Amino acid sequence: MTIWTPTLSGRGPLYRQLLEALRSAIQNGELSAGSRLPTHRALADRLGVTVGTITRAYHEAEQCGLITARVGSGSYVRDAEQSSSHVWHLRQEKPGRIELWQNLPVALDRSAAFRDAILALSQESDCINGLMEYDSADGNFEQRHCFADWLQRHEIDASAERLFFNYGAQNGLLLAVMMLGLSGxxxxxxxxxxxxxxxxxxxxxxxxxxxxMDAEGIIPDALDKACQDGLFRAIYLIPTLQNPTTAVMSTARREAILAICARHQLWVIEDDVHGLLPADRPPAMVNLAPERVIYLGSFSKGTSAGLRIGYMLVPLSLHTAAQQAIRATSWMVSPLLIELACRWMQGGEADALLRQQRQQLAQRAERLQYHLGHFALRYAPGSMHAWLELPEQWRAASFIAAAEAEGIGLAGAELFAAGHFNAPQAVRLSISHPLDMASLEQALTTLASLLESSGPQASLL
Known part of the structure; x- marks a missing residue:
């Protein structure tokens, strides 16, 4: 533990003084990345302040991304280079390195589908000129109707009246938080x-x-208890191919969760970006409770990430709030990009690309099971990733470092731990990330050898 006694400025609330002292110590190198901070009690005694003051200052510092708290371990100065806010591994060829870090769709050739759609559009001057104008936050009704029809074909109970566009599910998540007034x-x-x-x-x-969580995701009793213990207005869930555990909620579990949410008047933000990848799955939560669920979907995982087109199904009671959130962030979503997606839906290209994605993932999953199926591996059909609980001799940090030394990038459980949730010794393996099957095969072979070794020291021999 770092022996650190900050000098407070004497200006403003004590917790703010401590926050600024902490920020300054990190910036000037007095506290280096990875340094373990004094415990709340120890620093409170040293400064002659209450433990509550230290707790609030540490909480604010964590919210600002200065430190990270680990259950049962303490608070540490965050490494900005390794922060989940900064690390982003795109599909770039780096000799000798294979990424299993990011849930990118398997690389497919979309050039013909794009060329055909653009060529058809180029011959419709009136249509193009209309798409180049401003549109409302609601979006064009015909385009919304096209998306709703396509979603209906994929067993999502959608309607044009409840559908809004966005720039991908991450943007949709921001909009959902804004429309529910959850900031802070x-x-x-x-x-x-x-x-x-x-x-x-x-x-x-x-x-x-x-x-x-358990094998199906959120545990109903835990949700009910949390709602009894505190005041909450919303819950964010990934009920199909949960990220990172691959859990899929059964219909009975979805109904139980929704019943608890109704009893406690809780809004549900359903993230279904992976939901169309499995050929079979339980009904989306929005199908079961359309007036309680904000449904987030995306074109990115199954068809094309580059279009940046996402969609939301919003309860009618939140219609005005959704319009205001879109206006506040982007005013509208590009009608031209939406039109390209519509053309792919109407011409069958969207479904063809989705089928190819499913086929490629199935092939990769077969190799995953071949190499790692005898370990504590969790995988559900259609998933872009798998969840691997590590054997006793490995800690997640050590395993990630050993894989890194072999030129393989992995995402550890701590990256996914919400708030102060205790991260297990596990890693996520994004089987969709490698550019080709040969690269994936090489990475899985290497990981199997590491897992079968006696631990960190053996991996260095």
Missing amino acids: QALLCEGLTYPGLMTLAQTLKLQLRGLP
Whole structure:
């Protein structure tokens, strides 16, 4: 533990003075990345202030991204280079390196589908000129009707009246938080969840409360108890192919969760970006409770990430709030990009690309099971990733470092831990990230060898 006694400025509330002293110490190098901070009690005694003052200052510092808290371990200065807010591994060829870090769609050739759509549009001058104008926050009704029809074909109970466009599900998540007025408030979620939520939480000062999970996701009793213990207005869930655990809620579990949410008047933000990837799945939560659920979907995972087109199904009671949130952030979503997506839906290209994605993922999943199926591996059909609980001899940090030394990038459980949720010794493996099957095969072979070794020291021999 670092022996650090800050000098307070004497100006403003004590917790703010401590926050600024902490920020200054990190910036000038007095506290280096990874340094463990004094405990709340120790620093309170040293400064002659209450423990509550230290707790509030540490909480604010964590929200600002200065430190990270680990359950049972303490608070540490965050490494900005390794922060989940900064690390972003795109599909770039780096000799000798293979990424299993990011849930990118398997690389497909979309050039013909794009060329055909653009060529057809180029011959419709009136249509193009209309798409080049401003549009309302609601979006064009015909385009909304096209998306709703397509979603209906994929068993999502959509209607043009409840559908809004956005620039991908991350933008949709921001809009959902805005329309519910959650900035600075508490938000329930799975204990292990989508890292983009943590990035958003830091920016909007959301207080995340991660709840215990089992093989199906959120445990109903844990949700009910949390609602009894505190005041919450919303919960964020990934019920299909949960990120990172791959859990899929059964219909019975979805109904139980929704019943608890109704009893406690809790809004549900359903993240279904992976929902169209499995050929079979339970009904979306929005189908079961359309007036309680804000449904987030995206074109990114199954069809094309580059279009940046997402969609929301919003309860009618939140229609005005959705319009205001869109106007406040982007005024509208590009009608031209939406039109390209519509053309792909109407011409069958969207479904063809989705089928190709499913086929490629199935092939990769077969190799995943071949190499790692005898370990504590969790995978659900259609998923872009798998969840690997590490054997006893490995800690997540050591395993990630050993894989890094072999040129393989992994995402550790701590990246997904919401709030102060205790991260297990596990890693997520994004089988969709490698550019080709040969690269994936090489990475899985290497990981299997590491897992079968006696631990960190053996991996260095």
